[in-house]
Amino acid sequence: MFKIAIFLKPYRKECIVGPAFKLLEAILELLMPTIMALIINNGVIKRDVDYVIKMGGLMVLMAILGFGSSVVCQYYAARASQGFGTTLRNKIFEHISSLSYAQIDKFGTPSLINRITNDVNQLQLAIAMLIRLVIRAPFICIGAVIMAMILDFKLSLILIAATPVFGIILYFIISRSSPLYRKSQQYLDKIALVLRENLSGVRVIRAFAKNSSEKQRFNQSNDDLTDIVTNVSKISALLNPLTSLVMNGAIIAVLWYGGLRINAGRLSQGEIIAYVNYITQILLALVVVSNLVIIFTRAFASAGRVNEVLETQSSIVEKNTVKDSNTKNINIKNINIKNINTENCNTFITNKDNPAIKFDKVSFGYSVTGDMALRDVSVEINHGETVGLIGSTGTGKSTFVNLIPRFYDAVTGEIYIDGINVKKYPLSVLKSKISVVPQKSILFTGTIAENIRWGKQDATDEEVMAAAKIAQAEEFILSFSGGYSTKVSRGGANFSGGQKQRLAIARALVVQPEILILDDASCALDFATEAALKKAIKQNCSNMTVLIVSQRVSTVKHADKIIVFGDGYIEGIGTHDELMENCKVYNEICISQLSNGEAVV
Numbered sequence: 001m002f003k004i005a006i007f008l009k010p011y012r013k014e015c016i017v018g019p020a021f022k023l024l025e026a027i028l029e030l031l032m033p034t035i036m037a038l039i040i041n042n043g044v045i046k047r048d049v050d051y052v053i054k055m056g057g058l059m060v061l062m063a064i065l066g067f068g069s070s071v072v073c074q075y076y077a078a079r080a081s082q083g084f085g086t087t088l089r090n091k092i093f094e095h096i097s098s099l100s101y102a103q104i105d106k107f108g109t110p111s112l113i114n115r116i117t118n119d120v121n122q123l124q125l126a127i128a129m130l131i132r133l134v135i136r137a138p139f140i141c142i143g144a145v146i147m148a149m150i151l152d153f154k155l156s157l158i159l160i161a162a163t164p165v166f167g168i169i170l171y172f173i174i175s176r177s178s179p180l181y182r183k184s185q186q187y188l189d190k191i192a193l194v195l196r197e198n199l200s201g202v203r204v205i206r207a208f209a210k211n212s213s214e215k216q217r218f219n220q221s222n223d224d225l226t227d228i229v230t231n232v233s234k235i236s237a238l239l240n241p242l243t244s245l246v247m248n249g250a251i252i253a254v255l256w257y258g259g260l261r262i263n264a265g266r267l268s269q270g271e272i273i274a275y276v277n278y279i280t281q282i283l284l285a286l287v288v289v290s291n292l293v294i295i296f297t298r299a300f301a302s303a304g305r306v307n308e309v310l311e312t313q314s315s316i317v318e319k320n321t322v323k324d325s326n327t328k329n330i331n332i333k334n335i336n337i338k339n340i341n342t343e344n345c346n347t348f349i350t351n352k353d354n355p356a357i358k359f360d361k362v363s364f365g366y367s368v369t370g371d372m373a374l375r376d377v378s379v380e381i382n383h384g385e386t387v388g389l390i391g392s393t394g395t396g397k398s399t400f401v402n403l404i405p406r407f408y409d410a411v412t413g414e415i416y417i418d419g420i421n422v423k424k425y426p427l428s429v430l431k432s433k434i435s436v437v438p439q440k441s442i443l444f445t446g447t448i449a450e451n452i453r454w455g456k457q458d459a460t461d462e463e464v465m466a467a468a469k470i471a472q473a474e475e476f477i478l479s480f481s482g483g484y485s486t487k488v489s490r491g492g493a494n495f496s497g498g499q500k501q502r503l504a505i506a507r508a509l510v511v512q513p514e515i516l517i518l519d520d521a522s523c524a525l526d527f528a529t530e531a532a533l534k535k536a537i538k539q540n541c542s543n544m545t546v547l548i549v550s551q552r553v554s555t556v557k558h559a560d561k562i563i564v565f566g567d568g569y570i571e572g573i574g575t576h577d578e579l580m581e582n583c584k585v586y587n588e589i590c591i592s593q594l595s596n597g598e599a600v601v
């Protein structure tokens with residue numbers, strides 16, 4: 001919580017002025033019972049109407065001033081808490097963007113969403129309460145006790161005796177509810193996870209008639225959350241009644257002992273009324289303190305979760321040491337395109353005599369599973385080569401390509417691009433060199449042209465159209481009445497799987513990367529379109545190094561080189577014909593997919 005308080009720094013003024021006005025309101029409130037005692041003793045008992053009117057008017061003025069102060073404080077509290085929340089959300093978002101895939105996997109997307117929304121909301125509420133009540137409530141409590149002591153010290157011993165009882169109650173509630181709040185946030189994460197899976201997988205769930213079992217799973221998560229929130233509420237609910245019980249007990253004791261002191265002539269009627277007023281103020285302030293305790297207990301749990309994200313240092317450490325002499329080496333034919341990477345690349349010198357990509361004894365495992373997805377992989381890929389990566393499911397093909405742009409870092413071994421270790425590239429340069437089209441094509445709301453421009457914000461219309469043409473997307477784009485301005489709905493729901501894939505490929509091509517990675521990115525295309533796509537890439541982007549991940553032999557068959565994966569190892573490297581000769585695994589894959597005759601053609 002205290003670490004996060006740094007985000008309040010720009011709102012120092014609000015944090016000082018807000019509580020100052022609340023303090024003014026509290027002072028005015030504290031004076032009220034004493035003025036009332038004066039009215040009773042000097043006005044009502046002595047029947048002095050002028051005095052009653054004069055002092056009554058003063059009380060009204062004080063009430064108006066108190067109300068004004070409260071409004072000003074509220075305004076500053078809202079400014080500070082909203083500003084704090086906005087800054088914190090931005091910071092968390094920015095930080096999450098810097099984390100590696102592995103770290104994001106570790107937190108889980110639903111949990112990160114909850115942390116950036118729900119947890120920040122809890123903290124915002126705590127900040128607003130901090131400014132509005134954290135000074136006022138204790139001030140009223142202590143001030144009312146002092147005022148009560150000034151009125152009658154002996155009577156105040158009853159209040160002093162009640163204080164430790166109140167302390168014990170607070171300790172009991174906090175120590176029991178705090179861990180439960182933390183747990184309830186975890187259950188909230190679980191609900192978000194189930195909800196996310198269900199909403200994104202709604203078609204699959206319906207297709208497999210899994211509605212009722214999924215409903216049960218959601219109900220279970222919901223019940224778990226309800227149980228824990230009910231438990232914590234039961235404990236927190238004790239706070240207000242127990243506080244009232246203690247303070248009302250104190251009021252009864254004060255009235256009884258105060259009556260004795262009035263009879264003994266040591267206390268006036270006005271004073272006992274003022275005294276009871278002070279105790280009521282203390283009671284109300286204690287109820288506020290109790291609620292503050294609950295809000296802050298929750299906020300501490302949320303602060304821990306937010307801190308956990310902010311304190312996670314990205315495992316992808318960026319170095320700024322590489323120079324790349326390569327500029328504008330990619331050229332889409334017939335179109336005059338400026339290389340967007342020129343600015344970055346001019347400052348980085350790499351050696352083009354080296355292989356485009358080199359894996360040197362690379363091993364990698366996802367920390368979640370603990371198993372190695374790649375083991376001791378060494379391979380070299382030359383500039384301008386088209387390389388097919390094939391193998392059964394789960395053999396490490398995607399893992400292999402994900403290591404190149406540093407979505408993950410190798411556990412052991414090194415990866416080089418143009419002879420330079422990928423860890424030595426600034427990430428911006430690395431990203432400008434490589435375009436990845438993932439297995440699942442993701443489109444964003446906007447137009448088709450805007451989606452393609454995601455790759456390169458300042459791409460001209462000609463560049464966008466050229467990329468779409470190579471990606472075999474031009475024909476279907478032009479078949480829409482809106483053409484390139486056709487709207488893409490959320491998640492690209494208004495496009496077929498194959499259309500989405502072609503738009504995603506166009507988005508990658510518009511960058512004119514040196515390395516293009518197609519991770520099973522053409523699996524939804526028919527054979528003819530896929531063949532046309534490969535031909536267009538070959539013809540128009542001849543300098544580009546292309547890696548094509550696929551399980552289909554027909555997709556990789558004509559590649560310059562094919563890498564065959566088998567459970568984290570490389571089983572064979574070569575052309576289709578070479579592998580048919582000497583790689584058993586490749587042979588088996590071919591035979592399982594094509595008739596023997598077709599496979600060797």
Ligand SMILES: Nc1ncnc2c1ncn2[C@@H]1O[C@H](COP(=O)(O)OP(=O)(O)OP(=O)(O)O)[C@@H](O)[C@H]1O
Binds near residue numbers: 551
């Ligand atoms: N994010 C992840 N977290 C944990 N394990 C993972 C993750 N991604 C992949 N794996 C595991 O790593 C291994 C290799 O997976 P990878 O996705 O690289 O295989 P693949 O050959 O690309 O498979 P496919 O052809 O089915 O896409 C698999 O055993 C898989 O379970």
